[in-house]
Amino acid sequence: MFKIVTKRVLSAVNKLMEIEAPLVARKARPGQFIILRVRENGERIPLTVADSSKERGTITIIFQEIGKTTKELGSLQEGDYLSDFVGPLGRPMELPSSGRVVAVGGGVGIAPIYPKVKAFYDAGLEVISIIGARTADLLILEDEMRAVSSELHICTDDGTKGHHGFVSDLLQPLLDDTSKKIDEIIAVGPLPMMRVVAEQTRPYGVKTLVSLNPIMVDGTGMCGCCRVTVGGETKFSCVDGPVFDAHQVDFAELTRRSRTYLDKEKIALEKFEHECRCGGEK
Ligand code: FES
CATH class of the missing domain: 2.40.30.10 (Translation factors)
Structure with a gap:
C-alpha cells in the first residue's frame, strides 16, 4: 500500500x-x-x-x-x-549536453514537462518555456516553471492570462528568429497541440520531441495497447518511449486509437458520479 x-x-x-x-x-x-x-x-x-x-x-x-x-x-x-x-x-529522457531548448506545455501536459525542464535547467541549458491552458484557472505550475526557465511565456485560449491564443503563436517568433539557434524543442500536451507543434517545426528542421500518453495496460511491453507508429515502425510507448521524435509519429493513427474506449469511459464516469451522488459503493 x-x-x-x-x-x-x-x-x-x-x-x-x-x-x-x-x-x-x-x-x-x-x-x-x-x-x-x-x-x-x-x-x-x-x-x-x-x-x-x-x-x-x-x-x-x-x-x-x-x-x-x-x-x-x-x-x-x-x-x-x-x-x-x-x-x-519507460525510458528516461536523454539530456542534450549544451544549447538552447524550447519546452512547450499545454494543459495538464505542463505537469509532465516540468521535470524535463527542471533537468534541462539544472544541466545548465538555456530553457525557454511556453505554457498554455484553455483559461487562467486551468493554468498550473506557473511559479514552478518560472523558477526553472530562462524565459517563461504564457498563453490562454480565452485571453484570461498572457497571450490570447495558442502555444504555437508564441513558438513561431522563436522559430523565425534566426539570430538564436534552437537546439531542441519538446512539446507535451493534448494530442492536437503536439501534432500542431510537430507540423510547425518540421519545415525548420529543428529536433522536436513529444511525450505520448496513449492507452496503457501492463506498461511493460506485453499487451500492445500503447503501440504507436513512429517512422513507419510499431513502437510501444511504455518501453520504447514515452518520448519520441515528433516528426516521425503517426498522429492521425494515434488520435484514432485514443478514442477507442471513449463511450465506455463515459459510461464508467456516469456510473461513478451517480454512485457518489447516491452515497453508494464505488
Ligand atoms: S502498455 Fe502494454 S505494451 Fe505498453
Whole structure:
C-alpha cells in the first residue's frame, strides 16, 4: 500500500499528490512514468513522474480529473493509501549536453514537462518555456516553471492570462528568429497541440520531441495497447518511449486509437458520479 503524504489542489480539475514509494523514488528519472491503481480491481492508469525525492522516498504525480479513475483518485485525502504504484517505467529522457531548448506545455501536459525542464535547467541549458491552458484557472505550475526557465511565456485560449491564443503563436517568433539557434524543442500536451507543434517545426528542421500518453495496460511491453507508429515502425510507448521524435509519429493513427474506449469511459464516469451522488459503493 502506498500512502498519500501530500495533496494539493492546483486548479478546479488538476490535483497534485506526493506518494510514499521509496523504491520507485530511488530510481525515477525525468521522462519516466508510473502506473497506479486506486484500489484492488481498479483501472490501471499511467501518470508521469512530475517530481521525485530520494530523501523523502516520494514520487509526485499531477493529474486532471477527466474520467472515473482520476476523479476517484482526486477524492482521496492525505493519509489515504493507493493499492498499487508501479515504476519507474519507460525510458528516461536523454539530456542534450549544451544549447538552447524550447519546452512547450499545454494543459495538464505542463505537469509532465516540468521535470524535463527542471533537468534541462539544472544541466545548465538555456530553457525557454511556453505554457498554455484553455483559461487562467486551468493554468498550473506557473511559479514552478518560472523558477526553472530562462524565459517563461504564457498563453490562454480565452485571453484570461498572457497571450490570447495558442502555444504555437508564441513558438513561431522563436522559430523565425534566426539570430538564436534552437537546439531542441519538446512539446507535451493534448494530442492536437503536439501534432500542431510537430507540423510547425518540421519545415525548420529543428529536433522536436513529444511525450505520448496513449492507452496503457501492463506498461511493460506485453499487451500492445500503447503501440504507436513512429517512422513507419510499431513502437510501444511504455518501453520504447514515452518520448519520441515528433516528426516521425503517426498522429492521425494515434488520435484514432485514443478514442477507442471513449463511450465506455463515459459510461464508467456516469456510473461513478451517480454512485457518489447516491452515497453508494464505488
Ligand atoms: S502498455 Fe502494454 S505494451 Fe505498453
